[in-house]
Amino acid sequence: MSKNHRLRALFAILAAAALAVGIAACGGDNDNESGTTESAGLIQKNPDNSGVQVTVGSKNFTEEYILGQIYAQGLEAAGYDVSTKLNLGSETIALKALKDGEISGYPEYTSTALGSFFQVPADEIPSDAQEAYTQVKAELEKEGLTAFPPTPFADSNAVGTLTTTAQKNGLTTISDLKGKSQDMVLAGSPECRERIDCLAGLEKNYGLQFKKFTPVDIGLRYTVLDKGDAQLSIVFTSDAQLANSKKYTVLEDDKGLIPAGNVIFITSKKVADEAGPDFAKVIGQVQQNLTLPVIRELNARVDIDKEEPAKVAHDYLKSSGLIQ
Amino acid sequence: MTLPLAIFSSFTGAFDFILHPREAVTGGGVQVGGPEYVWHFARTQLEVTVIALALSLAIALPIGLVLGHLGKGEVLAVGFGNAGRAVPEIVVILLLAAVIGIGLRNVAIALMILGLPPILTNTYVALRQVDPTAVDAARGTGMNGAQVITRVELPLAAPTIMSGVRTSAINIFATATIASFVGLSTLGDLVTGRNVYGDDGVVAGAIVIALLAMAIELALAGVQRLVTPRGLKLQRMRQGA
Amino acid sequence: MLLPLAAQGKVLAAAGDGCAPGLPAGFCHHHAETGCVAGNGLFCAGWAIDNFDRYVDPFFRQLEIVLISVALGFAIALGLALLSHRHRFLMPPVLGLTGVLYTVPSIAFFFLLLPVTGLGLDTAVIALTAYTLQIIYRNTVAGLANVPNDARDAGRGMGMTERQLLWRVEVPLAVPEIIAGLRIATVSTVAIATLAFLAGAGGLGDPLYEQLLFKTNIIMVGVLAIGMALALDMLLLLGQRFAMPWRRVRG
Numbered sequence: 092m093s094k095n096h097r098l099r100a101l102f103a104i105l106a107a108a109a110l111a112v113g114i115a116a117c118g119g120d121n122d123n124e125s126g127t128t129e130s131a132g133l134i135q136k137n138p139d140n141s142g143v144q145v146t147v148g149s150k151n152f153t154e155e156y157i158l159g160q161i162y163a164q165g166l167e168a169a170g171y172d173v174s175t176k177l178n179l180g181s182e183t184i185a186l187k188a189l190k191d192g193e194i195s196g197y198p199e200y201t202s203t204a205l206g207s208f209f210q211v212p213a214d215e216i217p218s219d220a221q222e223a224y225t226q227v228k229a230e231l232e233k234e235g236l237t238a239f240p241p242t243p244f245a246d247s248n249a250v251g252t253l254t255t256t257a258q259k260n261g262l263t264t265i266s267d268l269k270g271k272s273q274d275m276v277l278a279g280s281p282e283c284r285e286r287i288d289c290l291a292g293l294e295k296n297y298g299l300q301f302k303k304f305t306p307v308d309i310g311l312r313y314t315v316l317d318k319g320d321a322q323l324s325i326v327f328t329s330d331a332q333l334a335n336s337k338k339y340t341v342l343e344d345d346k347g348l349i350p351a352g353n354v355i356f357i358t359s360k361k362v363a364d365e366a367g368p369d370f371a372k373v374i375g376q377v378q379q380n381l382t383l384p385v386i387r388e389l390n391a392r393v394d395i396d397k398e399e400p401a402k403v404a405h406d407y408l409k410s411s412g413l414i415q
Numbered sequence: 416m417t418l419p420l421a422i423f424s425s426f427t428g429a430f431d432f433i434l435h436p437r438e439a440v441t442g443g444g445v446q447v448g449g450p451e452y453v454w455h456f457a458r459t460q461l462e463v464t465v466i467a468l469a470l471s472l473a474i475a476l477p478i479g480l481v482l483g484h485l486g487k488g489e490v491l492a493v494g495f496g497n498a499g500r501a502v503p504e505i506v507v508i509l510l511l512a513a514v515i516g517i518g519l520r521n522v523a524i525a526l527m528i529l530g531l532p533p534i535l536t537n538t539y540v541a542l543r544q545v546d547p548t549a550v551d552a553a554r555g556t557g558m559n560g561a562q563v564i565t566r567v568e569l570p571l572a573a574p575t576i577m578s579g580v581r582t583s584a585i586n587i588f589a590t591a592t593i594a595s596f597v598g599l600s601t602l603g604d605l606v607t608g609r610n611v612y613g614d615d616g617v618v619a620g621a622i623v624i625a626l627l628a629m630a631i632e633l634a635l636a637g638v639q640r641l642v643t644p645r646g647l648k649l650q651r652m653r654q655g656a
Numbered sequence: 657m658l659l660p661l662a663a664q665g666k667v668l669a670a671a672g673d674g675c676a677p678g679l680p681a682g683f684c685h686h687h688a689e690t691g692c693v694a695g696n697g698l699f700c701a702g703w704a705i706d707n708f709d710r711y712v713d714p715f716f717r718q719l720e721i722v723l724i725s726v727a728l729g730f731a732i733a734l735g736l737a738l739l740s741h742r743h744r745f746l747m748p749p750v751l752g753l754t755g756v757l758y759t760v761p762s763i764a765f766f767f768l769l770l771p772v773t774g775l776g777l778d779t780a781v782i783a784l785t786a787y788t789l790q791i792i793y794r795n796t797v798a799g800l801a802n803v804p805n806d807a808r809d810a811g812r813g814m815g816m817t818e819r820q821l822l823w824r825v826e827v828p829l830a831v832p833e834i835i836a837g838l839r840i841a842t843v844s845t846v847a848i849a850t851l852a853f854l855a856g857a858g859g860l861g862d863p864l865y866e867q868l869l870f871k872t873n874i875i876m877v878g879v880l881a882i883g884m885a886l887a888l889d890m891l892l893l894l895g896q897r898f899a900m901p902w903r904r905v906r907g
Contacts, residue, residue, distance in 0.1 A: 151865060178853060178862050181610045183440075184775065191774075207610060210442050281595045281604040285611040287443025295443070306604055307517060308596040310868035320517055320598065384679040392685060397693050397703060397870055399710055410682045425771030501843050501885035503850035505864065506878035513696065513869040589761030593851075596868070606767045607854075614770060621767035625760040632759045 134373055134413050140170035143366050148194030149177040150185050152309050153393045153400070154246065154329060154386065158198040160404030162356060165377035168414045169369045177400075181282075182207050189236065195362040201227050201241060202352025206288060213288050216350040220245060224355060237360045239374045241353035244329060244383040248289065248349050250277075250342045251326035251333075253316050257340040264345040265297055268323075272299040278321035281306035289325060292348045313339070329383060331391030354378070380411045429618035440613045447612060448619070453605070457623055460601035464588045464631075466523045471530030471583055476576070479535045483542025483572070484564050496536025504529055504590040508597060517598035522591070529590055530583035537579025541572030570644050577639035584631050592624060693872075700872045707876075710863045715880055718859035721849045722888070725781050726842050729788030734834075736789075737796035738822070750793065758790035762848050766855035775856030784849060788841040795837025799830030828900070835896040839889050846885040850877065 145166055149159030159177045167173040176194050179185040182203055188194045201223040205211040209230045217223040220241050228238045250265055257263070260271050268275070283289035284304055293299050305321050307314075313332050315321040316339065326332070328351065332339055356374050363370060389407055392398045408414045431437075436449035446452075482488040511525035545568050553567040569576075595603030605612055605620025612620075692700035733754075740746035760768075765783035773779045803826045811825040827834075853861030860877045867873040 153866075156866065178856075178858070178865065180775075180856070183609045183613075184856070187774075193776075207441060212443070278598075281600070282441075282608040282611040284600075284604075285439045285445045285447050285608075286441045287439075287445055288441075291439075291443060291445040305518070305598045306595050306600050307598050308868055310865075311512075311517070311597070314869055315517065315598075318516055380680070382678070384677065385683055388679055388683050388685060391687055395687050395694065396685075397707070397867055397873075399707060400866070407683070422771050497843075498882075500840070501847055501882045501889075503847040503860075503878060503881045505850055505861070506874055506881065509864070509868060510871065510874045510878070513871050513874060514698075585759060585761070589763060592761065592763050603763075606763065617767050618770055621764040621770075624764035625768065628759050628761055628764070629756065632755075 132376070132412070133415065134165060134168040134376060136168065136170040137369050138170060139367065140369055141172060144172045144174070145196075145362070145366065145370075146174050146176055146194045148175075148179050148185055148188055148197035150182060150197070150199075151178050151180050153390055154327065155198060156400035157386075157389050157393060157404055157407075158354060160401045161377050161381075161407060162196070162198065162374060164401075164404055164408055165373045165413060166370070168408070169373045171366070171370075189357065189359060190234075192359070195366075196356055196358035198354045199238075199357050200246060200352035201355055202247065202350035204238075204352075204355070204357070205230070206350065213292070213350045214347055216352075218351065220353045223352065227355065231357065232360075235360055236357055237363050238355040238357050239371055241355050242378045242381045242386075243353075244381050244386045245351040245353045246327055246329040246386075247344075247351035248325050249328050249344065250293070251312070251316065251324050251330075251339050252322060252342065254337055254340045256322050257342070262340070262342055264343040265293070265299075265348070266345050267342070268297070268299050272301050272323075274302055275322040276303045276305055276320070277301045277323045277325075278305045278307050278312065278315040279325035280309050283325055288349050296346055296348050329386050329390060331387050331394050334384070334387040334391065354381075376413060377408065377411075380407075425614060425618060426622075428615035429622055432612070432615040432619040433623065439611045441611050445611075448616065453602075453619065453623055456600055456602045456604055456620075457627060459599060460588065460591045460594075460603075460624075461627065463519060463523055463526060463591050463594065463599060463601070464584065467526035467587045467591075468530055468580070468584050470523065470527035471534055471587070472580065474527070475531045475534035476538055479538025479576075480542060480564055480569065483539040484560065484568060486543065489539070489543075492535055492539035496532040499529075499532025499536075504586070505593055508590060508593055512597040519599055522594045522597060522599045526587045526590060526594075530587050533579040533582040533586070534576070535579075537582075538572065538576050541575030541579075542568050544575065545571045570642075571647065573642040573644070574639055574647065577635065577642060581632060581635045581639070584635055585628055588628055588631055589624075696869070696871055698871050699875055703872050704876055710866075711860065711876060711880055714858060714860045714862050715884065717857075717862075718846070718849050718852065718881070719884060721777065721780055721784065721852050721857055721859055722842065722845050722884070725784035725845055725849070726788055726838065728781065728785040729841060729845075730792055730838060732785070733789045733792035733837075734796055737793050737800065740797065741800045741822075741826075747797065751790075754790035754793050757786040760786075762787055763851055763854060766851075769855075777857045780849070780852035780855040780857035780859075783855065784845050784852070787848065788845055791841040791844070792834070792837045795833050795840075796830065799833030799837075800826050802833065803829045831896065831900055835892055835899075839892045842888045842892060843885045846881055846888065850881050 147159050147163040147166065149155040156177050159175060163173050163175045176188070179188055179194070179197065182199065185194070185197050185199070186208060189197060201220070202216050204227045205216050205223065206213060209227075211226075217226060224238065224241045231238050252262065261267060262271070277290065277293070279289055284306065285291055287295070290301075290304055293301075301323075305315065309325075312324045312326050313330075316324050326339070326341065328341065333341060356378075358366075385407075389403050392403045392406075393400055405414070432448040433453050434450065436446045436452065439445040439447045479492060482492050507529055508522070508525045511521060511528070515521050515524065549567055549571060550563060553563050558566065591599075591601050592603040592606065594601045595607060602620045602624050606617050606624070609617050688694050693703050736746075736750050736754075740750055762783045765786060766779055769779045769782060773782065807825055807829060808821060811821045816824060849859055850861050850864065852859040853865060860881055864873065864877040
């Protein structure tokens, strides 16, 4: 490293430190323009919880890793004996792990729970968060499970495309694809092909035909658009890539095929009873600040900055004043 | 006694998935399963295996033959084979996908790379093991280098080369399962699609992968027998007895 | 720095430090749009150093999976080899059965076990153990068969029983080939165990899957897995030297 470089590095560090001070100040300021961070109060460590073993699970994609870590670290701060199992695969696997007692709980979307577990058709899933929550809670009760109240943010799958592609073809809604989709490749997770809220529904309900369906892991949902492997890709509305850049456009689901859902932490009733009152309190506290901009920001730190979900969750809890 | 029963019913469910179409677990009247449905995935996986194996052969066989004939590059040929074993297949598939992209062509290239080491190493070793007196005799009858390779060394080395080809083929076929992460609809779609196919579909996918792998193994073992020169077979029988 | 801190905060947020609309300033965070990580460069050393702890637990988990599988495979294959060394008629069926287990791709094996053992460590260990059997068995049988008859005769001449002959003459002389089989089995198992995450058993596949197409991540997992394989290979080689000090071992 040349001297010049070293100086520059030193300067960068100083600048970063200055920024950090500024940002921290900004966070503590309650009436700034960018919105306020509601202080949910520091999570108190309760010695009564120390004997209670809790295993937090999650499905295997970015948002779930982060949410799993947020719940796990929050519960740990309250004194619970927490371990994690954050790579459970799809919801079928996660639900089975929960029922088998392999995990104590995991974050699930109300829409996914209603659609996948209880076969509620997409158009009958309530768009109101509380309504969906009440319905899914009632269904889960029958199976000896329980759900805690939903997060502020909702997430759904969506048909995404490059903004340039959307402009060139005059696309704003999914229906606009009619007559154009036969020349376009759609990418989605392998199971999208047969899901009624994915390719199967786009074909059946919207009457669309695609040039080809390319199965890719959900980790590749933007890569396929960037590299031109697909013109359309199944994305999540809470994706970081949709927050800051105008590069991607989400097509409006004008026929209401793809339901949105807020996140609920699902546990078995047994676990909830044994864990005591702090359990529900902590879950409420840690998700209080999880609005759409916040979850997008957290997703960005993992998907774009390649930070570790555990660190991102820790920083979130700290910024929220929940842990020190 | 309920566990064996449950296991048994899981496997009958899987065979039912292979034989009869049914509605996807996620509903909506979407039909999955049945012979044609499963064959569609199996065919893609077999196709990419054949392409990748052919490419591997086209590259590794000539190199192995020349190196083995000349007796040079042992470190390269054998070391490559040993090192190849230590490299996780999924790492090769993903790295290639990240560098060159997704889809049939790129997956075939990645699988081709995985197929190289066993063929190269076995070809090299097979040629080195050819009885030198046979080579000398061939030279004595006035054959040139190319003729010695194709008429004497290659036939004598064929069985060992074929066992390398078998290893490559199985390795390529098995790894092609993971290709459904990177844009190719192989049987990996079934085994990773528990949400839509249910346990029956997952186990069905696994059964078909296992059966096809064994079919490939048996078919290539048959080829290996065919290419083994009669003299060698007799020699082995005598040694074996 | 003379400005009140709150005012500074406002300036920073307004300057758009990557801060999305509606995002509380406390969560503002700068996202680099250029550079190695953002551009998915071939290998971002800085990231790799900062994120090394991601790999530590999965590395040891994978090591655990490999060690259990190879140890079980070794115990079973050795037992089968000793049995069929005495009862020759067992050899073809054992070779056939272990051959089938060897041929079934591990990824299929994981999911074939789904109705039996579900997901988890057991599933991965069973599939990988099954994979190692053929390699270790073949080498052990060959090693025992290649023991020179002179050595056996010498043992008999010293009045050894068949059992003593096996353990004091045949097995020790077969050690190089047994270890050669173990080395191949171990190295291959390390590579395949990278897929154990599909069986819900964790290992290096977990961090690999978290950043699926991030090149630095893929290379880190590759390097760690290869490193584990080479290290275990070296240990086995050293073990052989230790077990047979009278013999120089070829690498």
